[in-house]
Amino acid sequence: MQESALVNKAESYLKEISNDSISLENIEEFDNFKSLYFKLDDRLNALLKFRDDMDAQGYTTPFTSLNKYGTKAVAEVTIDEMGESSRHNQIFRTSANAKKNILNRVKSAIDSHLIALGNLEQFGYVKCNSCYKKYSMSEYRQMDGKCTCGCQGFTFKVNRESTQRIEIIPYLPLSGNYMVLRSELSSYGRESLKQVLNILKQERKGLVKTISMTIRFRDKNKRLIRKPITLDSEYVNNYDEEVRRRYGREVRIEKLTFHRTKPAIIDDNHARTALALGYVRYGQEIIDSIKDEILKRKLADFKRINKYDEIIDKYKNASPDFIDQYDLDDIEDWRKVQIEKSFKKLGFIDKFGNLTRSLKRDLKIRENIYKNSLKNIATVLILWDIFKYYMTTSNNSRKIDMGPFPYIRVELDREQRKVFQTSYSKVIEILNDYTDIKIIQIPEMDLLLYDNFKFEKEIRNSNIKFNHVALGAALINQNSDKELSEISYAFNINESKIKTEIKNIEKIKNPKSDKSKQFLKLIKK
Numbered sequence: 001m002q003e004s005a006l007v008n009k010a011e012s013y014l015k016e017i018s019n020d021s022i023s024l025e026n027i028e029e030f031d032n033f034k035s036l037y038f039k040l041d042d043r044l045n046a047l048l049k050f051r052d053d054m055d056a057q058g059y060t061t062p063f064t065s066l067n068k069y070g071t072k073a074v075a076e077v078t079i080d081e082m083g084e085s086s087r088h089n090q091i092f093r094t095s096a097n098a099k100k101n102i103l104n105r106v107k108s109a110i111d112s113h114l115i116a117l118g119n120l121e122q123f124g125y126v127k128c129n130s131c132y133k134k135y136s137m138s139e140y141r142q143m144d145g146k147c148t149c150g151c152q153g154f155t156f157k158v159n160r161e162s163t164q165r166i167e168i169i170p171y172l173p174l175s176g177n178y179m180v181l182r183s184e185l186s187s188y189g190r191e192s193l194k195q196v197l198n199i200l201k202q203e204r205k206g207l208v209k210t211i212s213m214t215i216r217f218r219d220k221n222k223r224l225i226r227k228p229i230t231l232d233s234e235y236v237n238n239y240d241e242e243v244r245r246r247y248g249r250e251v252r253i254e255k256l257t258f259h260r261t262k263p264a265i266i267d268d269n270h271a272r273t274a275l276a277l278g279y280v281r282y283g284q285e286i287i288d289s290i291k292d293e294i295l296k297r298k299l300a301d302f303k304r305i306n307k308y309d310e311i312i313d314k315y316k317n318a319s320p321d322f323i324d325q326y327d328l329d330d331i332e333d334w335r336k337v338q339i340e341k342s343f344k345k346l347g348f349i350d351k352f353g354n355l356t357r358s359l360k361r362d363l364k365i366r367e368n369i370y371k372n373s374l375k376n377i378a379t380v381l382i383l384w385d386i387f388k389y390y391m392t393t394s395n396n397s398r399k400i401d402m403g404p405f406p407y408i409r410v411e412l413d414r415e416q417r418k419v420f421q422t423s424y425s426k427v428i429e430i431l432n433d434y435t436d437i438k439i440i441q442i443p444e445m446d447l448l449l450y451d452n453f454k455f456e457k458e459i460r461n462s463n464i465k466f467n468h469v470a471l472g473a474a475l476i477n478q479n480s481d482k483e484l485s486e487i488s489y490a491f492n493i494n495e496s497k498i499k500t501e502i503k504n505i506e507k508i509k510n511p512k513s514d515k516s517k518q519f520l521k522l523i524k525k
Contacts, residue, residue, distance in 0.1 A: 004095075006057065007102050010050045014105055017043060018175035022116075024166060027123075030156035037120050037137050043174075044113040050106050059099040104270070105176030111271040112172040114406040115278065121402045122164035129153035138402060160492040161469045163389040164404050165381065171281035178273050181281065188375045189284050195379050196276040203262040204413040208236045214255040217247045226254070265386070265416050268407035275382070275405065283378030290434040294369060299362045304348070308359065311342045373426050380427045384439050387420060390449055391472030392491070395456045411453050417446035440490045442480055451479055455508070464504055469493050474501035 026032045054060075117138075126140050127133070130151035135143070146152050173181050185193060211231040219225055235242045236258070243251055266272045296302045315335045323330050343349045348359055355363070389405060390398075390412070397403075398410045409416065423443070431437045442448065452475055459466070473491045477484055477498065488495045 006053055007098055010102050010106055014175045022170040028158050033124055040113050040116050047106055047110045054103050059103040108173050108178045108270045109176035112174045112274040115274055116169045116172055118402045118404045119164040119166045122162040122404055123166050124156055124158045126154040126156055129155055163392055165385055168278035168282045172274055172278040181277050188370055189280055192375050192378045193276050193280045196279055196382055199419045200266040200272040201264045202416050202419045203264050204415045208233045208258050209261045210259045211239050212257045213253050215251050215253055217251040265409055266407050271406045279378040279382045286377055287374045298365055300358050305362055311339055315339050373430055376424050376427045380424045387445050391452055392469040394468050417449050420445035438490045440486055448479055458508055467497055470497040470501040473498045474505055
């Protein structure tokens with residue numbers, strides 16, 4: 001396929017995706033669920049084909065073709081050649097930019113579809129009506145809807161215990177339009193996006209990738225030479241010995257830099273952006289649905305605030321016919337006068353033109369509600385979902401299964417766990433009071449994650465079959481002051497299952513019989 005044709009075809013396909021809205025209405029019905037899952041899966045396969053074709057045609061490094069221009073010496077180039085070269089350079093630069101932009105959009109769309117499918121995969125599964133074997137939706141599709149026992153009858157089950165938030169799916173940049181969606185965010189939405197991205201970018205102290213240094217030594221002719229060199233990571237512990245071996249015993253290292261790999265919690269830029277946009281835009285929808293109810297309870301006069309906003313909105317872009325549209329200062333003065341007249345008529349300002357004390361207080365309260373609470377809704381949601389995902393899944397399943405967080409680290413180190421140290425008690429209280437979202441305030445979530453990762457290593461060779469959702473709930477119960485009933489409600493799991501895992505934890509950590517103690521010694525080895 002020609003390059004321009006490939007770009008046009010990809011743009012046309014992405015536009016087709018953007019025009020097809022996603023609906024989660026009656027998603028618990030199997031036909032609706034299956035239809036959405038299959039549609040997203042088909043799209044993903046098509047997008048992956050576009051990406052492979054683009055990689056094959058060099059879209060990953062589109063500017064390399066520009067390097068061949070300007071290779072002649074300046075004296076050899078005529079004025080006509082310079083003009084022709086400049087024109088060709090511009091054509092190729094425009095083409096390279098088009099390739100880069102469309103490839104970025106396709107990659108963003110791919111990651112958005114992976115997130116959507118990962119959430120759907122966690123949301124529900126099918127169960128054979130004959131042998132009662134369970135299948136994920138990806139397995140169901142691979143088998144063409146036919147069980148290994150030969151039965152084609154299945155029952156759809158919603159997995160209430162899983163970690164997923166399918167509500168973000170309609171808000172993902174499924175057509176790769178992440179730049180457009182970012183520009184449409186409100187001011188507090190943009191702040192929230194930056195906050196969520198910083199969480200997902202949280203990096204661990206990585207391993208040494210290369211070592212660069214500047215050395216000084218004398219060559220065979222006794223000349224003093226200063227030279228920059230680079231060593232691979234295999235020499236991290238003996239770089240000085242390696243340098244002496246290569247350049248002699250008298251070599252001196254003047255400058256030394258260790259270059260480290262620093263994997264983030266979500267180790268892919270497009271996946272981070274897609275997740276952040278999905279959660280922030282969904283959070284914005286939550287804010288729009290609950291803000292009036294919150295303000296009615298907190299403000300002295302809710303109707304007055306609405307009238308205040310109405311007047312500001314009415315005149316902020318208004319322009320009178322009798323003032324020239326280019327006289328910006330005069331237009332701005334007219335707007336101020338009109339707003340002041342309206343405020344005076346409604347008693348919003350005193351005789352000196354200052355806002356009344358009660359109105360100023362209400363405006364300050366509203367600003368604090370947005371700044372300290374509502375802006376952090378997306379942050380709280382994604383932190384809770386990531387925390388719950390780690391607590392309720394096994395190390396192995398995070399490596400293999402399709403989850404709601406593509407490219408997430410299998411395990412977090414101390415640096416990455418720092419994002420879970422911040423408490424958002426007011427935001428959690430708002431979500432519990434005004435929505436049906438289940439989140440509980442858990443202190444020291446970072447330490448709980450550490451305990452969870454540590455326990456995963458202890459049970460690695462154990463033959464005990466764990467219910468990992470109940471196990472995560474049990475670990476929280478054992479390492480915090482949270483009641484069993486509260487954790488059970490937040491995790492959508494029966495208390496009896498949690499109690500079973502509490503007993504299993506006790507068996508691992510505090511074995512009573514000699515046989516159990518001997519077994520634990522063996523698995524720890």
